[in-house]
């Protein structure tokens with residue numbers, strides 16, 4: 001019998017497990033993946049996310065992998081250049097998920113959480129209307145049951161925990177974009193570039209191994225056309241920024257193109273009897289603004305604190321989890337609206353640019 005079983009061991013799951021285990025709770029984490037491994041995601045981390053890594057004592061490990069800080073940025077929304085977003089203390093970074101997620105998993109293991117890799121959740125166990133555990137299987141295919149006070153779905157946007165609990169969705173916004181990204185060596189330019197205007201969004205981030213992660217988002221209707229000639233579509237869009245097409249052609253692409261056709265944005269009620277949700281399982285938005293990892297880290301911190309309060313009798317568990325939902329929504333509502341407004345046509349007008357500017361100023365001055 002565990003205090004918590006956490007399904008999913010990446011940005012939300014492993015930190016939540018680490019924090020609960022550090023508070024003395026008995027935690028099992030399962031993931032169908034093994035680590036280190038990649039996942040479909042670029043990996044820009046905001047100053048708030050970098051601060052989480054520092055607070056957990058993990059930032060030095062991430063930086064030791066050779067992932068460069070990104071103090072120099074060029075950000076253009078709707079033709080208007082924004083002030084750089086770099087934070088002098090918690091400078092944004094963009095570590096490969098192969099590196100980042102492995103560090104998170106090992107930190108959870110070191111804290112005392114039991115990690116079961118290559119183990120898939122099949123179903124939840126219920127008693128008297130409450131979740132009491134999981135049924136899953138490992139490589140041998142044999143069904144296995146485990147029980148816990150709470151089962152946490154940190155299993156991404158196709159969350160099986162959310163599906164099996166029928167977690168109610170709200171503020172749904174239909175997916176509006178598609179895109180591709182890849183990795184280049186010798187891609188000249190600042191640590192980070194973002195251009196969102198005239199129906200496209202371009203980003204570049206310096207990452208591990210001297211590489212640059214770069215990608216482009218277009219309105220969703222362009223996906224089939226872009227898929228027929230990914231390289232040509234990418235280069236034609238890079239050419240919209242003076243000098244960028246030349247820089248991209250001079251660079252050497254060292255990986256395949258990874259494509260996404262977009263997924264709806266939503267909030268889900270992140271708790272119920274015997275279950276809770278964290279990260280993309282509970283709240284998902286278009287990746288354009290690079291907030292998902294930061295949001296998953298914040299969820300891990302807030303959810304583990306709520307569970308600790310409930311487990312240790314400091315507060316009724318349901319009350320603590322209601323506080324988690326409220327705090328999650330308050331922390332994200334503005335950026336969610338801004339993201340939806342921008343991705344609706346990738347052509348922010350002056351009103352939206354003003355909102356983004358205000359949001360960025362608030363984020364820069366917020367006590368992270």
Ligand SMILES: Cc1cc2nc3c(=O)[nH]c(=O)nc-3n(C[C@H](O)[C@H](O)[C@H](O)COP(=O)(O)OP(=O)(O)OC[C@H]3O[C@@H](n4cnc5c(N)ncnc54)[C@H](O)[C@@H]3O)c2cc1C
Pocket residue numbers: 007008009010011012013030031032033039040041042043044045119120121122154155156157159160260278279280281287289290291292293294296
């Ligand atoms: C193209 C793209 C680009 C992005 N770029 C950025 C960016 O630059 N910056 C940023 O902050 N965010 C970005 N995001 C968003 C970011 O990837 C997510 O917000 C983040 O990964 C959420 O973390 P998570 O732990 O909630 O879920 P995930 O990272 O999705 O992890 C879920 C885990 O659950 C496991 N799992 C799922 N189902 C089961 C099951 N049944 N049994 C066992 N295990 C299971 C999976 O194997 C996986 O390891 C991007 C997303 C996409 C798609």
